[in-house]
Amino acid sequence: MYEGVRAPAVFNPETILEALDVYQRYPRSILWAGGTTLMSQLREYPSHDNKDILYLGGVSELHRINRNERYIEVGPMVSIQRLLTVGQHILHPVLAHACKRLGPPIIRSQATIGGSLCHPNLRLNLATALMILETQVEIKDSRSTKSSTRWVPIHRLYKRDGSLGLIHGEIITRLRVFFEDANFQCFSIIGDPFYHPETAVIFAVFAKYEKSTISEFRFSLSLPSIDIFRSKEIEASITSKDLPLSAKEIIAISGQLRELLSNYSSKIQKVQIERSCRILEKTLQDMNTKVFAN
């Protein structure tokens, strides 16, 4: 049944340096984190694309979670479920919600943060939530003789066309999420981003207001198979507005988003634009409701 099939070689490093070394020598190997996405895309076995595997599960440094007063640092091999359990009292609600919406606990225990961020074609929950939290990512490069390290904001992980910006030879080794107070946080998903990414929309909001004036408003909108959209223009137009926002203001903001999305990419479907606008309107109305409730 499996005659002529070549089984991929599996490298199982125990330290980051070892992993970088193997990656430098076998740059075409696949980085394997939790493997949930890679395995679920395996339509049939054996597959014809049997590249060698660099399994990161044995690298203990990538499983660490550290925290201090300012931030929490998480290794990319930490499972989503472990992040939720360890950080249940300290995680931003928007991030906790994004983790919970990733799937049932059994899937969350298998899926890892790094795997979720580095999906080659899909921008899923975590990337959307971490984007508005302005997370920093540590990347190590195995290509130079001395391994180099750099910290970049998470949006730099992705190219302008939405594809993954990591070059062959680079590995994510840490994520740093800063603690920050917010008056309003929200995370929503419409559609099925994993199986029907062409119509789904993921939306995250982080807002601060003093008295009744919005002092900061950040939002990110993932069109899973295209890119994560963030508009400084819309954020700036909402910031410094007084709450509650009038119906006229909400419609104007939604109209602005519709126009930007229409010109953003030809790949965006009409249903995604409609969903994005509706979800932004609803979020702004929810923010109004919260202000009234207080």
Add this chain to the structure above:
Amino acid sequence: MKINCLLNNKQAFFNTYSDKPLSLLLTEEAAITSLQIGCGTGRCGNCILLIDDKPVLSCLIPAFSVAGKRILTFEGFTKTRFHSEIKRAYKKHQAYPCDQCYAAKTLIIHSIISDNMDPEPEDIIQALQVNTCNCLNYDELTQIVQTAAGFRRRKRRVRRS
């Protein structure tokens, strides 16, 4: 690739393809019949087994990652003392999962009550969402889990005393 592991409390040795899904490995090379390979992509949730006492979807686990691990399939689970509690709970409510998902649902229920012997309905529903078979509704499943948890609590009290 040579893989050594503990399968249903017995040493097992496989000489297999490194990236072969565990569900295929066990059905083809270890003659495990309780595993239902439905979608093969993690959607149906019928291929659940326990690795180091944690439930996993075996179709999403590659063979190389189970080296040195303890694997318990439904066959192995039926020989443990925990199975009878869940069987009694099914009987009490006269509600049984269908043949397709019996093994998976039973192992999920076991993992729920192993984590928390007084689980909230919300936690139960969330954990059981991984199995998409609709043969039992969530009300029935919640009652079954809570009854099985009650049996386990009682058994633990008796053992302690």
